[in-house]
Amino acid sequence: MLSKDELARYDRQIRIDKIGEVGQLKLKQSSVVIVGAGGLGSPISMYLTAAGVGRIGLVDGDKVSITNLNRQILYGTDDVGKDKVFVAKERLKKLNPYVKVEIYPTWFTDIDIAKNIFLKYDAVIDATDNFQTRYLINQACVSLGKPLFVGAVGRFIGQAMDVSPHETACFNCVFPEKEKEVVSLMTERNLSEGIIGTLVGTIGTIVASEFIKFTLNIGNTLFNKLLIYDLINNEFSIINLEKNPKCSICGDLNK
């Protein structure tokens, strides 16, 4: 049930025929864990909190640094040096006290840490900043059968995709994992490319919208699709993907 105060709070979205009170209740009953409370994690967690998702997990072992502030809008200048997830929780609770925010100040150093957290949620959002963790999250989601929503950026390019394990292409089907050294080098190069805040804003809100549409079972989603956004040229492209039967993570041999 939604209280009088909740009905008022969510009035503008309840008015949308495809959402309504029924949809709002679905959002309230849903849960998601967001890995990465940075550039992507900021808008994703804020919009999902404002929209009334019932329970949101937030994973990040990092502290706020001054170089985060051009894009990580969860944090202010006074937060530099503090643990990200603790600051984020306070901010999100202020935004919407009806949402339960659960925080995990940890790094995903092995897959069991990820799996133990993911088990408690309906779905997972990959908002991390490195390829190593992206492959680990994908593998954990495939092994648990958890839907995964992926956002990623570099320079002026953003990408987003959704994964329904064993049904649609997983992250590893699209970009098969290479040797450790190559993956580290890719992350390093990606970091050195830089990021503009408005790009994580755009991609983050796309990823948050994907979770909302998935939960409400409305519209078209990015399962078996990769969205590529080129900010500098204003070009959005969506390409079709296919599950790779030989994928080392979700292929038929690994069921």
Add this chain to the structure above:
Amino acid sequence: MKVKVKLYGDFLRQGPEESIVELQDGSTVEELLKHFEISERNYIIILVNLKRSWFEGALKDGDTVSIFSPVGGG
């Protein structure tokens, strides 16, 4: 024939952000990649006129080819 080529991400190391390349008629994406000395065949996504294309895809005069690497930041 001439095609417009846009390079993104890692592939900016192989050439300018945007360029016009002259190729023999009937050339494919594969030949264009060779022109830029791009050897990567896994971590690469190619769009021709914003639609996905594969290495054997034929190019025609006036096409715009966008060559992306995966991005991983956040």
